[in-house]
Amino acid sequence: MSQISAEVSRDLSLKSCELTEGVKKLRKAYFKAAPEICIERAKFVTKFSIENGLFERERITILDKARMYRKVLENRVSVVRHSAGYKYTRDGLKPFDIVDTSPFAGSTTSKFKGVPLYPEFFALNLWPELWTISKRNSNPYHIHSREVEVLNLDIFPHWMEKNILELTRKRASREDQKKIKLVQHLVFFLTSKPECISHTIPDFSKVLEFGLQGIIDEAEKNKDGKSSSTIEFYTAIQEVLKGIIVYSRNLAKEAERLAGLETEGNLKEQLLAIAETYRRVPEFPAQNFREGLTTIWICWTAIHLENPNIGLSLGRLDQILYALYQKDINNGNLDIQKAVDLLCHFWLKIGDHVPAIPEAAEQLFGGTGSNQAITIGGVDRNGTNAVNDLTYIMLRATELMKLRDPNLNARYYQVINSKDYLKRLCEANIVTGATPALHNDKAVIKALEAKNETPKQARDYGIIGCVEPGSNGRFYGHSAAILLNLTSALELSMFNGTHRHTGERQIGPETGDPSTFNTFGEFWNAFETQTRWLIEQSTALNNLFGKTHQCFYPTPILSAFFEGPMQNGKDLIEGGAAINASGATIIGLADVADSLSAIQRVVFREGADPREKRVAFADLIGALERNFEGDTNDKALRLRLSKSEKTPKYGNEDPMANQNVCRIVELLDEAFDMINNYRGGKYRVGYWTMTSHAGFGRLMGALPNGRKASENFSSGITPVSGVTPDLVKTLGSVAFLPPECFSNGVALNLKFNPIDGDDQKMLDNLVAYVESYFGDGGMEIQFNVISHDKFIEAVNNPEDYPDLLVRVSGYTAYFKDLTREMQKEIIDRTEYRLSTGRASY
Amino acid sequence: MLRKWLNANSMLRTELSGVATDKFLEFLLYGMDSAFWLLKGYKQNIKNFSGRYVFTTQNNRVAASAVFKDGDMVVHEKALNQWDVKVTFKNAQALRDFLFSGDQDIVDSLLKNEVEVDGNLNYIYKFGFMARDLEHRLGIV
Numbered sequence: 001m002s003q004i005s006a007e008v009s010r011d012l013s014l015k016s017c018e019l020t021e022g023v024k025k026l027r028k029a030y031f032k033a034a035p036e037i038c039i040e041r042a043k044f045v046t047k048f049s050i051e052n053g054l055f056e057r058e059r060i061t062i063l064d065k066a067r068m069y070r071k072v073l074e075n076r077v078s079v080v081r082h083s084a085g086y087k088y089t090r091d092g093l094k095p096f097d098i099v100d101t102s103p104f105a106g107s108t109t110s111k112f113k114g115v116p117l118y119p120e121f122f123a124l125n126l127w128p129e130l131w132t133i134s135k136r137n138s139n140p141y142h143i144h145s146r147e148v149e150v151l152n153l154d155i156f157p158h159w160m161e162k163n164i165l166e167l168t169r170k171r172a173s174r175e176d177q178k179k180i181k182l183v184q185h186l187v188f189f190l191t192s193k194p195e196c197i198s199h200t201i202p203d204f205s206k207v208l209e210f211g212l213q214g215i216i217d218e219a220e221k222n223k224d225g226k227s228s229s230t231i232e233f234y235t236a237i238q239e240v241l242k243g244i245i246v247y248s249r250n251l252a253k254e255a256e257r258l259a260g261l262e263t264e265g266n267l268k269e270q271l272l273a274i275a276e277t278y279r280r281v282p283e284f285p286a287q288n289f290r291e292g293l294t295t296i297w298i299c300w301t302a303i304h305l306e307n308p309n310i311g312l313s314l315g316r317l318d319q320i321l322y323a324l325y326q327k328d329i330n331n332g333n334l335d336i337q338k339a340v341d342l343l344c345h346f347w348l349k350i351g352d353h354v355p356a357i358p359e360a361a362e363q364l365f366g367g368t369g370s371n372q373a374i375t376i377g378g379v380d381r382n383g384t385n386a387v388n389d390l391t392y393i394m395l396r397a398t399e400l401m402k403l404r405d406p407n408l409n410a411r412y413y414q415v416i417n418s419k420d421y422l423k424r425l426c427e428a429n430i431v432t433g434a435t436p437a438l439h440n441d442k443a444v445i446k447a448l449e450a451k452n453e454t455p456k457q458a459r460d461y462g463i464i465g466c467v468e469p470g471s472n473g474r475f476y477g478h479s480a481a482i483l484l485n486l487t488s489a490l491e492l493s494m495f496n497g498t499h500r501h502t503g504e505r506q507i508g509p510e511t512g513d514p515s516t517f518n519t520f521g522e523f524w525n526a527f528e529t530q531t532r533w534l535i536e537q538s539t540a541l542n543n544l545f546g547k548t549h550q551c552f553y554p555t556p557i558l559s560a561f562f563e564g565p566m567q568n569g570k571d572l573i574e575g576g577a578a579i580n581a582s583g584a585t586i587i588g589l590a591d592v593a594d595s596l597s598a599i600q601r602v603v604f605r606e607g608a609d610p611r612e613k614r615v616a617f618a619d620l621i622g623a624l625e626r627n628f629e630g631d632t633n634d635k636a637l638r639l640r641l642s643k644s645e646k647t648p649k650y651g652n653e654d655p656m657a658n659q660n661v662c663r664i665v666e667l668l669d670e671a672f673d674m675i676n677n678y679r680g681g682k683y684r685v686g687y688w689t690m691t692s693h694a695g696f697g698r699l700m701g702a703l704p705n706g707r708k709a710s711e712n713f714s715s716g717i718t719p720v721s722g723v724t725p726d727l728v729k730t731l732g733s734v735a736f737l738p739p740e741c742f743s744n745g746v747a748l749n750l751k752f753n754p755i756d757g758d759d760q761k762m763l764d765n766l767v768a769y770v771e772s773y774f775g776d777g778g779m780e781i782q783f784n785v786i787s788h789d790k791f792i793e794a795v796n797n798p799e800d801y802p803d804l805l806v807r808v809s810g811y812t813a814y815f816k817d818l819t820r821e822m823q824k825e826i827i828d829r830t831e832y833r834l835s836t837g838r839a840s841y
Numbered sequence: 842m843l844r845k846w847l848n849a850n851s852m853l854r855t856e857l858s859g860v861a862t863d864k865f866l867e868f869l870l871y872g873m874d875s876a877f878w879l880l881k882g883y884k885q886n887i888k889n890f891s892g893r894y895v896f897t898t899q900n901n902r903v904a905a906s907a908v909f910k911d912g913d914m915v916v917h918e919k920a921l922n923q924w925d926v927k928v929t930f931k932n933a934q935a936l937r938d939f940l941f942s943g944d945q946d947i948v949d950s951l952l953k954n955e956v957e958v959d960g961n962l963n964y965i966y967k968f969g970f971m972a973r974d975l976e977h978r979l980g981i982v
Contacts, residue, residue: 128969128970128972160963161961
């Protein structure tokens with residue numbers, strides 16, 4: 001039976017649905033507001049930790065943690081209505097009034113747009129800039145001076161020795177200390193466990209159906225006949241869920257109090273409706289669409305209390321909320337405009353916080369939001385069409401709001417999903433300029449099945465963080481555990497295990513001086529050895545950090561909303577999830593592949609034009625060390641290395657280039673897959689780089705593909721900019737790669753010039769390109785449909801473009817928040833004309 | 842103490858606003874040391890705080906240590922063997938940029954490998970706050 005109503009079928013774009021006045025005002029305030037540091041969570045957690053001597057013990061139990069979170073939940077400020085925020089002015093950040101009429105009470109922090117602090121993970125890196133953070137150039141945060149004092153004197157000192165990194169360092173062997181040092185060099189890999197695990201999708205279906213009380217009752221039943229540690233687990237679950245119920249009741253109480261003070265009838269009614277809703281949910285099963293959204297929202301704030309606000313994702317909301325929506329529509333209690341309005345408010349709530357990013361990290365990796373992905377469309381667990389009314393309503397809300405968070409991702413299963421749906425997805429991209437990202441169900445499901453997921457599990461994937469697929473509510477995968485700079489593996493193989501950034505010290509294994517190699521095969525072997533070595537170092541360190549998490553950071557809240565822990569009485573962090581894994585993402589794939597092809601062609605003369613001279617490896621290294629800026633020979637060599645007519649380039653369907661990319665992704669998949677993580681899962685590999693291709697790019701010297709020192713790398717799985725003039729060939733090259741090697745997702749970033757004059761043709765062509773790419777096996781594609789001139793204007797006048805959304809590599813960002821390097825990277829991306837498929841820049 | 846403070850204060854202002862010299866570290870540490878006694882509220886920063894810092898150039902030409910214990914600070918004009926954190930810097934300018942400058946300079950010092958930190962970074966974060974807090978109290982920020 002079709003899940004598309006006649007009303008939605010009439011106009012899939014839902015153009016008649018618009019923003020209501022209330023949400024318009026809130027949206028305006030949202031874009032005006034600067035983030036404010038919120039110390040509420042940090043204060044409660046610190047106080048509890050000190051009073052209970054949590055870190056005086058060898059391990060912190062899940063029950064300790066649960067009691068702490070319950071206490072925080074019961075004592076949080078009950079924010080029903082925000083009344084003020086801080087806005088940017090020429091004289092710094094100044095307060096402004098907010099008229100908040102949201103149907104959703106509660107907030108992630110106590111601020112309108114808050115920066116929550118997690119000092120047990122990473123907040124201490126903000127310490128040096130507490131006095132200056134509200135004045136810094138990139139993305140300033142407001143903070144009161146009294147909050148600076150509290151952080152400096154009462155909160156941060158407690159955590160100096162008690163965060164993940166330091167707790168791990170204390171337990172680390174001499175060999176492990178070396179691995180930690182590798183991370184501190186910044187150029188090899190980053191491991192994000194000291195900051196968080198987060199990246200996952202909880203299961204909200206159970207709380208919607210049974211309410212928190214239902215899960216509490218289930219926990220009680222599950223205790224029967226179990227061991228004391230299992231009973232402790234279930235008691236911990238009950239503790240935190242009771243805390244969430246109290247938080248919700250407190251919000252209801254506060255809404256009632258405010259209603260008592262309110263004289264305006266409509267506002268009074270809104271507050272009473274909030275009170276009524278929050279008295280029922282999330283304690284009891286949700287009975288309508290609004291209650292469903294409220295349930296998810298309140299549980300979401302609680303999940304963020306435990307897990308840092310990086311990459312936690314909401315999953316397939318159009319699926320889990322559809323029954324409630326349908327019931328309301330059938331009862332006449334809801335219409336499509338009201339549903340759009342509720343979702344717009346909900347979207348704003350989801351985006352009510354930003355991660356704490358210190359100044360130096362802003363320079364290297366700035367512009368990121370919390371990357372809370374929502375997934376729509378695709379097929380259901382049985383493989384049938386899952387696109388429904390809510391899919392289109394969520395698309396419309398996204399178009400109207402143009403927010404960075406949530407990060408909307410759309411699934412598309414060719415033939416099973418309609419072409420009209422794909423057309424609508426492409427249209428939304430043209431309207432918003434950058435969202436949603438599109439995922440090819442066939443390829444993604446194939447990739448997940450290759451990692452032993454059952455067809456039902458694989459079909460029920462949602463997107464995590466940027467573009468990482470994970471089975472909804474049952475996959476604990478920390479998809480961003482490792483960011484591996486693949487160009488460092490190339491560097492180590494070119495310099496016999498040393499790196500230009502770290503000087504003469506031996507970092508990797510000695511794989512020989514490449515100038516003595518006689519074949520490309522020998523160079524490949526060196527590259528493979530260095531790559532495997534980096535993978536061993538990074539995964540070993542990730543596992544070490546994981547063990548620290550197991551000792552000190554149990555996760556009772558997230559475990560309550562997951563398939564697995566409740567059934568087997570085991571915390572997520574101990575491997576309780578139905579599916580366990582850790583994820584790595586690779587930076588610099590295209591640059592490394594093109595560099596290998598360049599070495600193969602110009603040094604080892606494979607497939608070379610006899611008229612072209614051989615370049616000795618030592619001469620190539622010399623040119624790299626001079627950054628191609630020596631004599632005219634350097635410049636000529638760079639030209640030769642940079643031109644696709646002279647050296648093979650990935651993205652042009654060149655057999656040598658294609659073979660090198662394939663070899664690399666197969667090597668990485670095989671090498672990571674051999675390693676077990678600390679929860680009994682495997683490692684999965686993805687190619688999405690967020691902004692780190694710009695950050696890592698700044699650290700690295702010139703490369704054999706002609707890239708000069710400090711220039712950005714290519715993003716995600718995207719071919720290098722400027723060397724792929726033909727869109728069809730570019731798409732063909734990417735689709736040629738085996739999806740089985742991409743179980744942690746990929747981001748193909750393309751830029752289109754929308755100025756073609758014929759909107760319909762533009763849309764039709766975009767649809768045709770996506771169909772063809774997906775048909776050939778391409779896994780993911782995301783666009784920026786914004787003209788070059790508009791980008792330049794936005795660089796020069798950022799205040800005129802507060803909501804200019806761009807796809808970075810994975811997530812969406814506001815263009816104005818990106819670093820200059822990252823803005824340049826986006827502007828420099830190959831820009832294709834939709835009318836011809838040819839590059840125009 | 843007052844004379845030492847006035848001298849360190851004045852020299853520190855110069856070092857922060859112009860080109861940092863080899864004396865920068867000395868002025869900073871003595872400036873801090875004096876400020877703990879003379880600036881109202883500044884001493885709160887080291888109440889109940891214990892920490893051992895070593896600052897040294899790669900060639901050991903400039904080396905100093907700061908030991909915080911029992912609400913007091915002691916400066917040593919050499920690198921101590923035991924530390925919670927050790928900062929090795931290329932030159933005074935690199936250290937100043939690392940501790941004080943905003944935006945680009947921190948990144949540049951890391952990119953150029955001008956500063957290397959061993960040990961617990963949180964001690965550096967705290968030190969960075971105290972250094973900037975001193976700037977804040979002196980009205981330099």
